[in-house]
Amino acid sequence: MHISVSVDGTLYEADVEPRTLLVHWLREGIGKVGTVVGCDTSNCGACTVLLDGRSVKSCSVLAVQADGSSVTTIQGLSDGNEWHPVQTAFKECHGLQCGYCTPGMVMSTVDLLSENPNPTEAEIREGLEGNLCRCTGYHNIVKSVAYAAELMGGSTK
Amino acid sequence: MIPVAFDYVRPTSIDEAVAALAAGGEDAKVMAGGQSLMPVLRLRLGAPSLIVDCSRIDEMIGIRDSGDAIVIGSATTHHAVMHDSLVNEYVSLLAKATATVADPQIRHRGTMGGSLAHADPAGDLPAVAAALDATFTIAGPGGRRSVGASDFFVDYFTTAVGDDEVLVNVSFPKRAGWGAHYEKFNRTAQAWAIVGVAATVRMDGGRIAEARIGLTNVAPMPVRARSVEAALAGAADIAAVAAAAESAADGTSPTTDIHADAEYRNHLTRVLTRRAVVKAAGW
Ligand SMILES: Cc1cc2nc3c(=O)[nH]c(=O)nc-3n(C[C@H](O)[C@H](O)[C@H](O)COP(=O)(O)OP(=O)(O)OC[C@H]3O[C@@H](n4cnc5c(N)ncnc54)[C@H](O)[C@@H]3O)c2cc1C
Ligand code: FES
Ligand code: FES
Numbered sequence: 001m002h003i004s005v006s007v008d009g010t011l012y013e014a015d016v017e018p019r020t021l022l023v024h025w026l027r028e029g030i031g032k033v034g035t036v037v038g039c040d041t042s043n044c045g046a047c048t049v050l051l052d053g054r055s056v057k058s059c060s061v062l063a064v065q066a067d068g069s070s071v072t073t074i075q076g077l078s079d080g081n082e083w084h085p086v087q088t089a090f091k092e093c094h095g096l097q098c099g100y101c102t103p104g105m106v107m108s109t110v111d112l113l114s115e116n117p118n119p120t121e122a123e124i125r126e127g128l129e130g131n132l133c134r135c136t137g138y139h140n141i142v143k144s145v146a147y148a149a150e151l152m153g154g155s156t157k
Numbered sequence: 158m159i160p161v162a163f164d165y166v167r168p169t170s171i172d173e174a175v176a177a178l179a180a181g182g183e184d185a186k187v188m189a190g191g192q193s194l195m196p197v198l199r200l201r202l203g204a205p206s207l208i209v210d211c212s213r214i215d216e217m218i219g220i221r222d223s224g225d226a227i228v229i230g231s232a233t234t235h236h237a238v239m240h241d242s243l244v245n246e247y248v249s250l251l252a253k254a255t256a257t258v259a260d261p262q263i264r265h266r267g268t269m270g271g272s273l274a275h276a277d278p279a280g281d282l283p284a285v286a287a288a289l290d291a292t293f294t295i296a297g298p299g300g301r302r303s304v305g306a307s308d309f310f311v312d313y314f315t316t317a318v319g320d321d322e323v324l325v326n327v328s329f330p331k332r333a334g335w336g337a338h339y340e341k342f343n344r345t346a347q348a349w350a351i352v353g354v355a356a357t358v359r360m361d362g363g364r365i366a367e368a369r370i371g372l373t374n375v376a377p378m379p380v381r382a383r384s385v386e387a388a389l390a391g392a393a394d395i396a397a398v399a400a401a402a403e404s405a406a407d408g409t410s411p412t413t414d415i416h417a418d419a420e421y422r423n424h425l426t427r428v429l430t431r432r433a434v435v436k437a438a439g440w
Contacts, residue, residue: 001165017162018162018163018164018165018208019160019162019198020159021159021160021199024159040196040200042192042195045262048262055262056262056265056266057263059199060191060192060195061266062191062195064165064210065191065212108261108262111261112261125346127261129260129261129346130259130262130263130347131260
């Protein structure tokens with residue numbers, strides 16, 4: 001089936017099998033390997049991208065369902081060499097260990113802060129409940145999100 | 158894993174969707190948000206030959222005021238439902254329960270109607286629909302029909318929606334000013350309810366005048382705790398609620414599984430009913 005999807009600001013036209021998962025098309029179709037797969041059950045959130053501005057698990061969306069939409073992956077966040085504040089915050093606060101969950105954590109954080117620029121610690125934890133960190137580095141992840149909120153002009157309550 | 162190959166259509170009207178299901182035969186499957194269906198396809202627990210994607214049918218999306226009721230298109234996402242002002246004003250129990258469903262990403266894609274049509278005994282919304290006496294509009298080859306909540310849920314993962322039909326919308330009678338709370342007991346983030354209690358009450362002069370209570374995951378289908386509802390009429394304090402909640406597990410048939418045994422679920426049903434009603438009453 002033919003699809004046309006804007007990914008990280010570039011419009012892509014492609015023919016895909018209906019069963020192709022969005023994450024597989026992103027990785028194998030157009031080389032967006034920053035988005036990773038961590039499970040088969042829609043639990044881990046490692047594959048999180050923004051679909052028309054909202055966080056979704058790209059393993060749980062068919063590529064054909066993204067037809068006509070715009071997708072932002074972790075590779076589309078920076079502005080040239082200028083990192084997105086959420087990326088900077090994760091680096092500064094040591095919000096990652098092995099880094100496997102990080103692309104998903106960062107994308108969920110971008111979505112969370114767009115809806116709630118001043119989250120409490122509890123709201124941060126709730127807001128990231130769809131993302132699992134196998135290294136269990138949650139403490140620094142929460143600190144990273146709070147710092148990102150600060151960098152983006154909000155402040156955590 | 159990659160799902161087994163299937164054909165895919167994306168109708169833009171209910172008629173087209175019903176025609177596509179008829180043409181696809183018994184191996185055709187409706188997809189709404191895909192948040193329950195995609196894991197099934199990926200694990201190859203199911204292998205439909207045709208997916209009929211109903212996520213872009215205008216008539217199935219959105220929330221409107223029909224006078225006595227709030228009518229919600231079945232393909233409206235959980236995220237849209239929980240943030241909608243009509244839902245928060247007139248059907249606040251639904252908004253509160255929806256906020257506990259899964260996680261933000263899944264709530265951005267998953268739909269209210271998908272949850273109800275899926276009818277997982279541990280799903281949070283069936284008990285809400287039961288408590289609120291929702292009415293379901295179903296479209297099929299023979300036209301449209303309306304079904305009440307007590308006839309909609311038929312068994313585990315089974316509803317009145319036939320294989321050749323789609324759920325169009327769900328209508329919730331307005332309950333302005335009713336207090337509401339959904340008390341969900343689960344062990345980890347993002348997890349399903351071990352037991353859940355959906356409670357909504359109308360207060361009058363500091364007393365509970367009327368109550369509606371639905372129970373999640375204590376039977377194959379959602380259960381209305383009618384004896385508790387009756388006992389709550391006139392309740393003026395927490396002690397009266399606790400006494401009424403003693404009969405909450407009557408008529409339930411909970412299972413024993415790795416999360417909890419049946420006796421523990423009965424205990425949870427009584428305790429969570431008390432908590433849910435107390436919070437709904439604002440005490
Ligand atoms: C990790 C995870 C955690 C979750 N946690 C919870 C939770 O805590 N509580 C909870 O309630 N749910 C939970 N869910 C399920 C989630 O709420 C789903 O969104 C929901 O169950 C199904 O909605 P959907 O729109 O995604 O349906 P789909 O996956 O598209 O469809 C589900 C089923 O319903 C049928 N269907 C869908 N729409 C229609 C229609 N309009 N007419 C006829 N048939 C239809 C489909 O054919 C399919 O059989 C969770 C899911 C995941 C992956
Ligand atoms: S890969 Fe785990 S949720 Fe998508
Ligand atoms: S840093 Fe290793 S999984 Fe989160």
